[in-house]
Amino acid sequence: MTTTSKAADSPPRLEVSGLTVTFGGLTALDDVSFTVADGETVALIGPNGAGKTTVFNAVCGLVRARRGRVRVDGAPAPSAPTGLLGAGVSRTLQGLGLFDRLTVLENVLVPLTSTGGRARRVAGRRDPDDVGAARETLDGLGLADLAAVPAGTLPYPDRKRVALARALVTRPRLLLLDEPAGGLGAADIDRLAGTVRDVAGDGCSVLLVEHHVDFVTDVADRVVVLDFGHVIASGTPEQVRRDPAVEEAYLGVPAPPLVEPVETGSAGVSTSSTSDSPRVEPVETGSPRVEPVETKGTSGETA
Numbered sequence: 001m002t003t004t005s006k007a008a009d010s011p012p013r014l015e016v017s018g019l020t021v022t023f024g025g026l027t028a029l030d031d032v033s034f035t036v037a038d039g040e041t042v043a044l045i046g047p048n049g050a051g052k053t054t055v056f057n058a059v060c061g062l063v064r065a066r067r068g069r070v071r072v073d074g075a076p077a078p079s080a081p082t083g084l085l086g087a088g089v090s091r092t093l094q095g096l097g098l099f100d101r102l103t104v105l106e107n108v109l110v111p112l113t114s115t116g117g118r119a120r121r122v123a124g125r126r127d128p129d130d131v132g133a134a135r136e137t138l139d140g141l142g143l144a145d146l147a148a149v150p151a152g153t154l155p156y157p158d159r160k161r162v163a164l165a166r167a168l169v170t171r172p173r174l175l176l177l178d179e180p181a182g183g184l185g186a187a188d189i190d191r192l193a194g195t196v197r198d199v200a201g202d203g204c205s206v207l208l209v210e211h212h213v214d215f216v217t218d219v220a221d222r223v224v225v226l227d228f229g230h231v232i233a234s235g236t237p238e239q240v241r242r243d244p245a246v247e248e249a250y251l252g253v254p255a256p257p258l259v260e261p262v263e264t265g266s267a268g269v270s271t272s273s274t275s276d277s278p279r280v281e282p283v284e285t286g287s288p289r290v291e292p293v294e295t296k297g298t299s300g301e302t303a
């Protein structure tokens with residue numbers, strides 16, 4: 001999925017380098033480094049409180065780093081959220097943050113009409129180009145028929161797609177998705193995965209925070225695992241799934257040895273570790289899945 005449109009020595013779309021963030025005496029992030037290339041999808045996973053949202057907030061200028069740096073296309077990331085659109089960065093929120101009384105179309109127009117000198121157009125006159133872009137985005141997400149419906153009347157999966165449309169309408173080069181699969185059923189997650197692949201296929205880089213491991217495995221080129229503010233593993237979804245440190249971080253116990261003597265019995269598993277014994281792979285028995293947190297509200301929140 002990674003595109004090759006940039007020169008080989010060009011900076012990555014997103015570079016997080018030595019990022020350290022503290023809240024009073026708490027070190028939420030400690031020397032965190034990773035990159036996201038053009039058109040690459042990277043998932044940031046980790047147990048609750050690991051620091052995932054803090055990474056997002058640091059990229060968006062919502063929290064100040066004590067040390068380290070965040071660069072987008074080689075330039076310092078905006079120091080305030082108001083600079084995000086200009087930097088080609090867009091994000092969704094765990095709580096969606098929709099305006100319930102505005103229609104779907106009006107919600108999707110918000111990032112277009114609230115930037116630069118176009119803010120005055122919110123109150124009445126709409127730029128036809130903006131409306132066209134919003135309708136095109138809604139169409140692409142299967143939301144065209146809902147354009148005139150107040151967002152607050154929609155079921156949660158549709159509201160979630162509206163929030164995604166609002167993030168996509170500015171045609172970002174870097175899209176940050178905060179628990180995009182949380183609270184969705186299997187069919188909606190499949191549709192979301194298709195959208196993420198399409199977005200990445202168009203060259204947009206995607207950084208997502210997600211607890212749903214099957215979704216992560218489906219869409220992510222690489223996974224970065226945080227625990228207590230440290231990067232404890234990174235690699236392909238398969239590499240990370242098999243990493244004992246990841247298992248330990250989620251389950252709180254050391255991973256068992258790779259080959260464990262097992263009692264003989266009807267299951268036919270050998271007790272010995274001779275070369276013709278079946279190989280026991282304890283790490284495969286449980287993907288490090290933590291159920292999505294659905295209690296963080298579904299409307300009106302900001303990050």
Ligand SMILES: Nc1ncnc2c1ncn2[C@@H]1O[C@H](COP(=O)(O)OP(=O)(O)OP(=O)(O)O)[C@@H](O)[C@H]1O
Nearest residue numbers: 023026027028046047048049050051052053054055
């Ligand atoms: N504004 C804040 N003030 C104080 N502590 C904070 C603040 N924001 C985050 N923290 C703390 O920083 C740590 C990392 O929090 P963060 O929300 O980034 O974790 P997370 O991995 O996103 O967790 P979750 O999966 O539960 O959303 C936690 O210990 C959290 O309590």
